Amino acid sequence: MRIHLTSVFVDDQDKGLRFYTDVLGFQKKHEVPLGEDRWLTVVSPEDPDGTELLLEPSRHPVVKAYKDGLAADGIPAVSFAVDDVQAEFERLRGLGVRFTQEPLEMGQVTTAVLDDTCGNLIQIVHSK
């Protein structure tokens, strides 16, 4: 078994797509109209056939409480691997991205946590 798809709840799919592609650097994989919303997924250009990230609309009534609770305590919704957290932190900060946790070295692992502007926190991580 492999992880085929995981999702984040975005407040606005267009805004989410812009952030995940233009800023984070993913590319759009599927866009299927579904009523008011779309089945909208992105993948990493480094692994276009790998795990897809679904940008799921936040419309369901329990989603707000879930997102607000995680955000208040700084808990990331999802974690992405990068080559160098410090370098990615500098790059993204230069693009105006807000971090709730600046790079933190913890033995073998370095992490940082950023705001995806769609209501979620994203962790980036690399291992030595």
Added chain:
Amino acid sequence: MAEDVFKALADPTRRRILDELVERDGQTLFEICTRLVTKHGLTLSRQAISQHLAVLESAGLVLSRRRGRYKFHDLNTEPLERIATRWLRPETPEGTP
């Protein structure tokens, strides 16, 4: 107030939290938990850390602030200064409750 500070400092986990906040102010609960686990091997639940933070906050040693949707914690050393100078430079007798 002084009693709250002594009580807050009496616990080793709470002292560790202060140690980590010295290194960087403005940490989320998530970052504090991560630091305690990875740097000190303290595998407490998030709720337990949250309760420790509440004790530190009520003693005035930690100040929390909300910025947008996020909550950050800062170290406040002012109550410690009052303790340190209490016997070194006694000025104000302890108030009677």
